[in-house]
Every structure is written in structure tokens, then in C-alpha cells.
Amino acid sequence: MNKKMSSKLLLLAEKIQTKQAVVGVIGLGYVGLPLALEAVKSGFVAIGFDKNRDKINSLNQKKSYISDLQSIIVQEALESERFIATDQFELLQQTDIIVICVPTPIAADKSPDISYIEEAVMKIQQYMTTDTLVILESTTYPGTTREIVYPMIEQCGYTVGNDCFLAYSPERIDPGNRHFNVKNTPKVVGGLTEDCTQLAKLFYEQALQTKVHCVSTPEVAEMEKLLENTFRQVNIALINELSKVCHAMNINIWEVVDAAATKPYGFMRFTPGPGVGGHCIPVDPKYLLWIGQQYGIHASLIDAADKVNESMPKFVVERLTYYLNMHHKQLVGAKIIVIGVTYKPNVNDIRESPALNIVQLLKGMHCDIQIVDPFIKDMPTVSLTPQLVQQADGVIILTNHSMIDYGIIDSHANFIFDTRQTDYAFNNENYYKL
Template identity: 50%
Template structure:
């Protein structure tokens, strides 16, 4: 059965499925279709399904023409009808795995997707979980649901975990060329899953011994970044107190050709991975009676940064005899990173919440984010004119978009609080204060 499925993958007669057509799932579905596989995308959101079937792109990392091409050719279709899983040979689960209000993993989307698959499961099928989650999810949650059908993993069906490594806005690495890690429940599972990705992607496929290794590897990637960003943020706080430019410190440290990797401070940590993934591990660690002190401390520091931005903003305004209450604050950039339209977990939103909770009047401009809703209030990006800059009591840069004309901003703003070192190349910095 394994050899038959591998042959279908290699000769491209296998039908591939992707559950969840978001930032991870849709790019993966497009890459599968580009390699001449018949691909079916599944999503519960009718709007996404309709847009895909119309060839309309809504993910920044996808080349719109590529989506249009694979849809027009019939190689990619989308549906809300999960019964079509019965026609699929290999399916990837790419659904959200958020934290609940208690900072505990919410795997309900994974469970629901697995149950949907189980309803139409058939022998000789490969299931790959790509959603980031805690070690053990594939074997402790997904596997039992599938095996309730009477089909055995490694014998009748194949199950693996292969973590997504999407980095929105990255101009060098994307779904196609980023190396892939694959860990199957059995060696046959690993072989089938690795064969699939090797026939779709250009990046190296790294095979590991189990789903748990692959799950932990993904958590390590983002925990590494979270901790080092936490260190950079703590250095920024301390350097400010000591009257030292943290950005100059980092640049100097970068001159060492070994033993140092630069990370940068900012108004907080955003996105769908770094602020969330480490907490999967802290939660799971409690099962083993271990307290992940370093991980949680880094999280506390990073979560404090929006409040630190608030405190600094108050002090900047005070120097000009202005209270934060009733002041006019202009936020530049609300996306969680530069040159993308994603506001998930964006620290800028937390900064806005803190400012408004203390009586400030806040407006924003972002060339990529036209509007968003926060605390049941709708916000719209305003035009970035000389008058708007001049009217602001304080301009806070929270996202360093490359589209911004920083000389223009510096020229017309009364006072700027730069949390991203966006004005590093500006000579006249009399009206700029850095993080």
C-alpha cells in the first residue's frame, strides 16, 4: 500500500488536499497545484472558498498570477464540503492553533479537522499535520481519532507532522524553498510524507524520528527567537536608564564574526508564532512537573514592552508640558512586521490600547493596513500629510515600513518616538527619541 501511494505521488496522479486556506494553507495548496497535482482546498469560511475559486488572491506571499493560473487550469479548487476528502490521497491540516484566555493551547480546530478527515478516511491515505502545536499532539490527539475508524496508522494509513515555516513578507524564503522537517509515526509514514514534499518543494526535506521531534523542533525555533528578542528588549530598557544607545550597542556587537547573532528591541512581539508558540511548551511542561522559567521570563519582558512605550511616551510629552490625556498621538505602522498587512498579535495594537486607556486621542497610518477593529472600535488609516504630522503632539513609529519617507516625517513632526530605529540614517534627530 505504501509503494502504491508513493508511486501515485511520484507520477502525480495523487489527489492532494489542504484543510485551512490561510497564510499557511493557501500558499501550500498553490505550490501543490503548480507541480501539476490536482489539489482541493478545504475551508469553513465561504468567503475564502469563493475567492479562491474566482482566482482572487488574499495572501501577500502568493503571486496573484500563479493563483489565477492554477485555478483556471482546474488544478486547484476550493470547497466547504468535506465529503470531497474521500477523493483525496494526501491531506495537510493547516488550521489555527491559538491560545485560550488562560494561555493554554486551543487545539479544537485540529480536532475538528481530524474528525472531518476521519468521516471520509480510506486506506492508503496520508495525513500531515502542519499546524504549530505542543509535542505529542499528532500521536496523542490526531492518531486516536483516525484509528477509531478501524484503520491503523503505519499499516492502513500514514500520519506525520511537518511544521509550517511561513515568514510573511520574507523576500528570500517562502513555502517553495524553505527546508521542511518531517516526522512520521512510523518509518513508512515518514517516507511517504517526505516523498510528497520532495516532489513539491525545492527546499531540503529533513527527516526526523518521530512527530514529537518535529513538533518540539518547531517550538524550539520560535522559542529561540522569543527569548533573544526578550534579551534585546531588556537591554533596551536598561540602556535607556543608563543613557546608552542600545542600537549602537547592537551594531557594535554585530562586528564580531562568531558567537553573536543580532536581535532587535521594539514595542513588543507580534505575529502568529513567536508570541504564542512558547506557551504551548510551558503548558506541556507542567505535565512533567517542570517550570519553564527562562521562556516565561522572556514572555513577561516582551509583553511589558507596549507598557514601556506608554511610559516613555508620557515622559516625552511631559518634557513639553503636555499630559498624555487629550493629547493627539499618531501611530505609524500597525502591522506586526514591516511591509505586510498582518495585524495578528501586533504590539502596535497593544500600544494603542494603553494610550487610549490613559485618555489619549489616537490615529494611525499604515500603507498596508487600511482598517482594523480593536476593542469593538473601528480604525481607519489616515493620509500621512504634513498637516497630520504637524498636528500630532507625538508621532510613534511602531512598524518600520520601507514605504515611509522618514525625512518627510522628521521634517514635519513635532516630536517622534522611534521604537524601531527607523530614523537611523537621518542626520537631524533633534525631534527624535529612540527606544
């Protein structure tokens, strides 16, 4: 930190180091809740804020609504008396650190919708006190922290870098990932001032005990997050497009990928699928496209990749039609079992899931659709039984949840169309990969 440190900075730094600082987290979804609970584990008091009363009630009943976050963790946090879940935002007055973890969706015109960020900062304006560190974690376009959040904070009469502190640190949550989580994934931070950066770094080091990489500005941190997910989007699009070419040429794309992956350098393995889903990959590149347009740049590669991935549900239905025809059946009116509709395996998140688009396309062809997904409670699903599988014209695997009994499918399906290369050794002679 700077040699001439303000008394406010020194006081807050000491409170963070001794874990006397109270942490407020606005938004208790996939990002905010794990962060708040990890801060509690590390010895901080954390107050989680969310305007969704159902979430607050669930947490106060010691129940987790996130599929890969066990309820026992919520229970232990509550019983420690260092965790509060509330929709009473006036409790922000009690916090020393406020982390914003709210959604950043896309508007109908594909422009960034940062209304949730603005709403959160308006709450902060009402209740924050001096000596507070505010960190934005929501994925957004470069310039949001400086051009949107910073002026709103200073409207309170505080000078950022002196009376209060502001930084950006992109969330890096990967729901369902069994190896990397909020604690063992390095953080990136960029503050409005060097002191802001160092305070945010200190907080994450104390709360998560993880490596923290500091960058020069919030804009760098905001852009690197978009790079992370746009990198994935572009490479997924490449392999999805190649899968179309390989199908037309009667070449096994999976064998091609396996062969290419033997190269120990210069190649990174990506596999084809029915499209991209979740809040990150379908959304973040559009933020990058939009901000580029504001500066007169059309990111044509990103735009093309977006279109390729968005085309995959239609391609999947075309392939399904092809396999039905091979078995002397038509798509119209076919009885199809859909395995999995969440955007990725072993989570209960259906945001932007390509499986939903595929289901709608099939229903548009008057298919009789039966959905099997043990993680879904908000739409009609059925249990997987031998009789169900036998009576169907075919089975399509759109999300390869690990708790599905693939043996039943293997033994009784008329044919199987696997869009995810499920980790099961199928013996069914009518098993097809995307």
C-alpha cells in the same frame, strides 16, 4: 523505505512520484494557501478546504487575501484547472494526501487550544479513504500527533503505517519574508512509522522541491518547532530588557548591538521592539510552558522571557510620555499619529500585535490617535499628509512598513519616536529610538 513495503504504500508512493496524487489542504491561511498553490505549480492537483466562505469566494474570484501572495498566483492556479477552493469537505474523499494547516491559539487560561486540529481530523474521519497520507503542519505541543490525531484516525478502522499514513511536519512560513518562502525553506518530517516519514518526505520533495530533514518521531518534529520560536522569544526578551537598562543608563542600545555584531562568532543580532506579535512567538512558548508543566517542569526562563516581552507596550508608552514631557507636553489628551499596527512590516496580519496594546493604552489616556497603516482595512485609518503630521504632538512608529512616506514624517513631525529602527535616514532633530 522498508524492504517489506505494503502494496498501499507502493501505490501511494508511485502516485506522489508521478504527481498523480491529489493533495488536500485543510486551512487556507498564511500556511495552507501557499502550500496548496506551490503543489499546483509543481504539477499536483490541490483541493483547498476552509470553512470561511469569504476566503473561498475571494479565491474563486481569483483574489488573494494574503498581502505577500499575489492574486496572479491564485489566478494561474485556477486557470490551470488543478486547484479547487471549497468549503465542501466531502471532497476529501478525492484526496490522497491531506495536510492540516489550521490555527492553534491559546485558550483563556493560557493552555493550548487544539480544537481546530480536532475539528479538522473529525472531517477527515468522515471522508478519508484507505491509502491516504495525513500530515499535520499546525504548530502544537509534543504528543499531539500521536496522542490526539493518531487515535482519531484509527477510529476509522484503519491501521496507521499499513492502511494509511500519518506524519508531522511543522510549518515554517514567515509572512513578508522576501528571501525565504514555502519552497526554499527546508522541511522537517517525523512520522508514526518509518514508512510514514518516508512518504511525507517524498511528498514535500515532489511538491516543494526543497530539502527535507527526517527525524525519528513526530514528537521530535513538534518540539523542534517550539524550539525555533522560543529561541527567538528568549533572545528578543533579552534585548528588550537590555534596552530598558540602557535607557536608564543613558546608553544607546542600538550602538551597543551594532558593536556586538562586529564579533564574527558567538553572537546573533537581535534588536529591541515594542513587543512580539503574530501567531508564533507570543503563542508557541506558552505551548512549551504548558507541556513542561504536565511533566512537572517549570520553564522559568521561558516564562520570564514571556513576561518581559509582554511588558514592552507599557514601556513604550512610558518612553513616549518621557519624550512628550521633553517637549513640554503631556500624554493625557495628546494628539499622536501611530504608524503601523500590524505585528510586522509589510503584512496585513494584526494577530497578537503589540501595537494594538499600545493603541489601547494611549486611548486609555484619552489620546487623540490617528492610525496610518496601508495594510489595514478593518479599523479606522487615515492617509499620511504634511498637515496631519504638523498638527500632531508627535509620531510613533510601531510598524515600519516600507511603503510609508517617511520623508513627510521627517520634514513635518514635532518629534518622532521610532520603536523599530526604521530603514530611513531621518534628519529631524527630534528623532528618538526605542
